[in-house]
Amino acid sequence: QVQLVESGGGPVQAGGSLRLACAASGGTFSSYAMGWFRQAPGKEREFVAVISRSGGSTSYADSVKGRFTISRDNAQNTMYLQMNNLKPEDTAVYYCAADLLGYSTKGSRYDYWGQGTQVTVSS
Numbered sequence: 001q002v003q004l005v006e007s008g009g010g011p012v013q014a015g016g017s018l019r020l021a022c023a024a025s026g027g028t029f030s031s032y033a034m035g036w037f038r039q040a041p042g043k044e045r046e047f048v049a050v051i052s053r054s055g056g057s058t059s060y061a062d063s064v065k066g067r068f069t070i071s072r073d074n075a076q077n078t079m080y081l082q083m084n085n086l087k088p089e090d091t092a093v094y095y096c097a098a099d100l101l102g103y104s105t106k107g108s109r110y111d112y113w114g115q116g117t118q119v120t121v122s123s
Contacts, residue, residue, distance in 0.1 A: 002027040002112040004096050009117030012086055020081040022096030022114060029077040033099040036070060036081045037107055038092035047105040048094070049081065059105060086121045093118050
């Protein structure tokens with residue numbers, strides 16, 4: 001069983017930056033592709049970014065491309081999301097997730113989820 005714990009969320013002004021972290025335990029971290037998703041109030045969960053097992057491949061939602069960077073440290077069992085030039089529309093609960101079988105942008109493909117961390121961007 002894999003446990004995922006997000007941290008690093010909080011309030012920030014538009015144009016600011018935050019760095020989210022996702023700490024994993026209970027499994028072999030380097031065996032999973034890892035993703036970030038977010039859910040804003042009243043909206044469906046949406047894909048943000050995904051990183052391959054080795055960290056050599058990444059993919060982003062168009063809405064965050066050029067502003068967010070996903071990375072991972074397999075030695076530390078941790079994944080990160082560096083978020084720059086934040087906008088009010090980035091306000092959401094951010095979730096990290098682990099995908100045992102692939103490298104997917106679809107939440108339904110992920111096997112384990114964290115509890116989420118709130119990011120609130122004010123204008």
